[in-house]
Amino acid sequence: MINRDFLYFDYQATTPVAEQVLLKMHPYFRESFANPHSSDHALGWKSSAAIDNATKQIARLIGADSDEIIFTSGATESNNLALLGLARRAMLKGSRRKRILLSAIEHKSVLSVGRVLEYQYGFKVERIAVDKHGHILLSDLEQQLDDDVLIVSIMAVNNEIGSMQNIAGLSKAIKACGAVFHCDAAQGPIAMSMQEFAQNVDLLSLSGHKMYGPKGIGALYIHRNLQDEIEPLIYGGGQQNGLRSGTLPTPLCVGMGAAAEYMCSDNMGSMRDELHMRRDRFIGMLSALPWPSKLYGPEADKRHPGNISIGFLGFSAQDILGAVQPHLAASTGSACTSGIPEPSHVLKAIGLTGEEADSAIRFSLGFETTDSDLEGAVKQISTALSRLFVIGL
Numbered sequence: 064m065i066n067r068d069f070l071y072f073d074y075q076a077t078t079p080v081a082e083q084v085l086l087k088m089h090p091y092f093r094e095s096f097a098n099p100h101s102s103d104h105a106l107g108w109k110s111s112a113a114i115d116n117a118t119k120q121i122a123r124l125i126g127a128d129s130d131e132i133i134f135t136s137g138a139t140e141s142n143n144l145a146l147l148g149l150a151r152r153a154m155l156k157g158s159r160r161k162r163i164l165l166s167a168i169e170h171k172s173v174l175s176v177g178r179v180l181e182y183q184y185g186f187k188v189e190r191i192a193v194d195k196h197g198h199i200l201l202s203d204l205e206q207q208l209d210d211d212v213l214i215v216s217i218m219a220v221n222n223e224i225g226s227m228q229n230i231a232g233l234s235k236a237i238k239a240c241g242a243v244f245h246c247d248a249a250q251g252p253i254a255m256s257m258q259e260f261a262q263n264v265d266l267l268s269l270s271g272h273k274m275y276g277p278k279g280i281g282a283l284y285i286h287r288n289l290q291d292e293i294e295p296l297i298y299g300g301g302q303q304n305g306l307r308s309g310t311l312p313t314p315l316c317v318g319m320g321a322a323a324e325y326m327c328s329d330n331m332g333s334m335r336d337e338l339h340m341r342r343d344r345f346i347g348m349l350s351a352l353p354w355p356s357k358l359y360g361p362e363a364d365k366r367h368p369g370n371i372s373i374g375f376l377g378f379s380a381q382d383i384l385g386a387v388q389p390h391l392a393a394s395t396g397s398a399c400t401s402g403i404p405e406p407s408h409v410l411k412a413i414g415l416t417g418e419e420a421d422s423a424i425r426f427s428l429g430f431e432t433t434d435s436d437l438e439g440a441v442k443q444i445s446t447a448l449s450r451l452f453v454i455g456l
């Protein structure tokens with residue numbers, strides 16, 4: 064149940080757990096609570112079967128097989144396992160591929176791993192530039208690709224400006240040079256159908272709480288032909304083919320599986336279309352306010368259907384968001400970088416000036432967002448801008 068006393072426009076930071084997801088999780092907290100790795104009794108078998116079913120649901124979401132799904136604590140861990148795991152094993156095997164390509168607008172968990180691989184392991188890590196809309200130009204990527212590239216990491220949908228990449232087109236170029244293609248797709252399930260992604264990428268990261276599932280659970284798709292090329296980050300009892308040891312949290316796994324099933328529901332396409340239309344309506348309402356504004360990022364049909372990155376020129380985003388508390392939730396960018404007092408690397412990568420980046424607010428809508436919510440949010444923002452303008456006089 065969404066609290067209607069508070070206007071929530073931060074769905075790209077986290078979604079609520081869908082009601083049907085919560086109901087499917089509930090029995091595994093108290094009734095079917097057995098350790099899924101307890102293989103000597105029926106209760107353990109039941110928990111194990113529930114996790115097996117969840118892997119099938121997640122596999123269906125991206126067009127993979129269930130034995131290619133590895134549960135993690137979230138997309139951050141998935142990104143670490145994908146990049147560190149592949150690079151460390153490549154070093155152990157003496158691979159001559161020493162270059163790693165990361166898009167300039169990747170999540171911090173990817174860029175941070177890139178720095179570790181560069182400074183601690185000696186890899187040459189390069190950024191892939193994007194255009195002003197946050198899209199990678201295939202011709203530019205092709206110039207960087209060569210037979211010394213180990214892995215290329217490009218996110219499916221950006222978490223700040225909503226840019227949706229042409230993953231199928233990029234995949235052809237990456238695979239042609241023999242590199243491994245990793246995709247952080249945490250923002251993908253709500254934005255698009257992902258049922259052919261496993262055909263285009265080798266490694267893919269997902270997060271439960273970005274797709275109406277619980278926090279604390281994620282998954283990494285690892286193509287079965289690549290599983291022997293990944294060095295684990297966590298060692299122990301050898302669970303999950305030895306790729307990620309530890310007792311799996313059955314309720315969370317069930318919840319992520321149920322969320323994946325929800326994302327595959329027959330009406331999801333129409334739900335995305337409605338989200339897109341409501342997002343565009345909100346853009347129009349914000350643009351109609353008597354304050355100069357500017358939309359940042361890609362065109363509407365090439366961005367996450369719930370994403371808006373907009374700046375009210377001459378105003379600080381932090382000042383605006385502070386003025387609408389405790390009534391409206393939005394973000395100055397990624398929640399994962401909100402503690403860093405500097406312009407977003409994503410906004411800098413698309414060429415925004417310091418003033419523009421300082422003005423940028425990310426509003427992200429969800430399936431529960433109503434027209435009444437839009438009206439309330441616009442009223443709150445208009446009031447805040449009027450107050451801040453008077454203060455600034």
